[in-house]
Amino acid sequence: MNDTLILEQRLAAALSRISNVAETLSITRILNVEAPVLDPKTEANEAFENMVPSADFYEIQTELTDAREKFHEQARQIVDLTQALEADRTPQVQGSSGADPYNHYLVEEVSALETKLSQVVQSNAQLRVANQNLRDANAKGVGDAGLINSGLQAEINSLTVERAADAAQIQLLITALTNAAEEPQDA
Structure with a gap:
């Protein structure tokens, strides 16, 4: 902001x-x-x-x-x-006393999701840096094993964090759909 x-x-x-x-x-x-x-x-x-x-x-x-x-x-x-x-x-x-537990739970889930998404962004930034270093090394004709390993590790970390963020999104959707299905329907 x-x-x-x-x-x-x-x-x-x-x-x-x-x-x-x-x-x-x-x-x-x-x-x-x-x-x-x-x-x-x-x-x-x-x-x-x-x-x-x-x-x-x-x-x-x-x-x-x-x-x-x-x-x-x-x-x-x-x-x-x-x-x-x-x-x-x-x-x-x-967590005001007037808010129901479901809304409080959703706020916590959204906060957790925002945290995981920020980790995805950070992980992707590290991946970009590692890949740029790899490109530079390959352009010079120098295949550095350390750069290759760090690039692969950054990619693995990125995929792990993305998977955790996807799981958090799915959990949030399941919770929202479950609570929506449990609400009484007006006829």
């Missing part, structure tokens, strides 16, 4: 800079004054100016404004959903 907050801040800063440039362009257009030089002339800037006629700046500004509004709306939705998720998880994790 910390990464999301940092990303939101960076995007907000970027949108603020874009907004300032768009406002500067629109003011200079309305007042019919020379636009200030924002950056020194570069090939990229000149190519951009040649591609976009000055009449299209209004369209670009409108699109930019629409995009900014959509971004702000999506940012608000992300914040709202994150807060709702945290508010929903907090009582479940704390």
